[in-house]
Amino acid sequence: MASREKSAKTLRCPTCGALVRARDEDFPFCSDRCRKIDLGKWASGVYKISSPVVDPEVLEDLGGAGTGGGSREN
Numbered sequence: 001m002a003s004r005e006k007s008a009k010t011l012r013c014p015t016c017g018a019l020v021r022a023r024d025e026d027f028p029f030c031s032d033r034c035r036k037i038d039l040g041k042w043a044s045g046v047y048k049i050s051s052p053v054v055d056p057e058v059l060e061d062l063g064g065a066g067t068g069g070g071s072r073e074n
Contacts, residue, residue, distance in 0.1 A: 013028065013034050015034035
């Protein structure tokens with residue numbers, strides 16, 4: 001069990017892969033530099049969270065994308 005506890009407390013920096021501990025100041029990153037690199041990737045669009053938009057109201061607000069091009073009248 002000791003190895004399981006150790007692995008739960010020590011992870012790898014998502015930017016460079018260095019070992020980091022949960023109690024480290026920049027967790028989950030190893031340094032402020034790696035934290036800023038990761039932030040830059042999000043800001044420049046390298047990382048994306050994508051999922052299909054299925055809410056009809058959201059689709060309408062986006063200009064009808066994905067609704068077959070037709071307009072909806074109330």
